[in-house]
Amino acid sequence: MATPSSPTIRHVAEGFDKLLPFLLTAAGLLHPSPSTWYACLAVAFVAIAGPLLAGAGVATWFAERSTRRIQGPRTKPAAILDAALESARACWVAACMAAWPLAQWRLGQPTGMILDLDAAGLSVGMVVLQTILGVFVVDAWLYWKHRLLHTRALFVFHKKHHAFRDPTPFAGFAVGPVESLLTFWPILLLCIPAATHWAPLYFALVVGFICLNFYLHCGVALRALEAVVPKTGLNTSAFHNIHHSHAVVNFGEAMTLWDRLCKTRLEDQAKSAEV
Numbered sequence: 001m002a003t004p005s006s007p008t009i010r011h012v013a014e015g016f017d018k019l020l021p022f023l024l025t026a027a028g029l030l031h032p033s034p035s036t037w038y039a040c041l042a043v044a045f046v047a048i049a050g051p052l053l054a055g056a057g058v059a060t061w062f063a064e065r066s067t068r069r070i071q072g073p074r075t076k077p078a079a080i081l082d083a084a085l086e087s088a089r090a091c092w093v094a095a096c097m098a099a100w101p102l103a104q105w106r107l108g109q110p111t112g113m114i115l116d117l118d119a120a121g122l123s124v125g126m127v128v129l130q131t132i133l134g135v136f137v138v139d140a141w142l143y144w145k146h147r148l149l150h151t152r153a154l155f156v157f158h159k160k161h162h163a164f165r166d167p168t169p170f171a172g173f174a175v176g177p178v179e180s181l182l183t184f185w186p187i188l189l190l191c192i193p194a195a196t197h198w199a200p201l202y203f204a205l206v207v208g209f210i211c212l213n214f215y216l217h218c219g220v221a222l223r224a225l226e227a228v229v230p231k232t233g234l235n236t237s238a239f240h241n242i243h244h245s246h247a248v249v250n251f252g253e254a255m256t257l258w259d260r261l262c263k264t265r266l267e268d269q270a271k272s273a274e275v
């Protein structure tokens with residue numbers, strides 16, 4: 001019988017990974033108004049991929065000129081085009097998620113995205129507290145999803161991200177379709193009117209996460225940021241770059257909390273090897 005790591009199952013998994021964007025796109029036919037859904041998909045893709053790829057381009061331009069590269073001077077050109085295409089496909093998966101709440105809003109139906117807190121009967125304090133808890137829950141999901149993707153059975157869905165051993169900001173979202181779905185599915189929560197998200201805070205966090213991801217993958221450690229950011233519990237370029245060069249440590253994607261709790265940092269592994 002085939003094991004999860006057998007070539008047959010691996011080929012099926014790779015085939016499913018390639019097919020997934022088409023399945024998610026075809027799912028729009030199930031919407032009560034497919035034309036609205038597909039229009040929203042196009043808008044969402046342009047709104048997500050445009051700024052993301054442009055931002056990655058600017059960050060890469062600066063990072064590739066830095067003399068503070070963590071892995072030293074490149075011995076061969078960075079795989080920028082591969083990473084950009086992979087990121088564009090991940091953006092398509094994210095847009096397939098965003099099209100659902102966007103179409104709901106376009107058709108005048110309530111969603112979980114609110115602009116006016118008073119009208120929703122919520123206070124700023126309550127929303128901020130709710131958001132902080134949400135950030136911790138999402139960070140836990142990102143960490144454990146990443147740990148699971150490093151198991152023998154599931155690494156097939158994550159290996160694309162590790163093709164970029166010495167990454168550029170374009171690699172920040174260069175993940176396969178299954179991993180993209182596992183990362184971006186929380187966008188669907190916006191379809192639930194009771195799951196309130198305050199638009200200014202939500203979009204600020206999304207932009208912050210994208211900028212953090214550019215820094216994590218820029219291949220450069222900026223002294224000022226590396227001195228301050230770790231104190232906030234957030235991930236840094238120096239920390240995440242080790243994940244790309246060593247693969248089995250430093251799994252945190254937004255924060256380093258779970259790596260500390262589970263002793264999966266490089267320094268924890270080094271200490272346990274000494275014992």
Ligand SMILES: [Zn+2]
Nearest residue numbers: 161217240244
């Ligand atoms: Zn990475």
Ligand SMILES: [Zn+2]
Nearest residue numbers: 146150158243
């Ligand atoms: Zn990984």
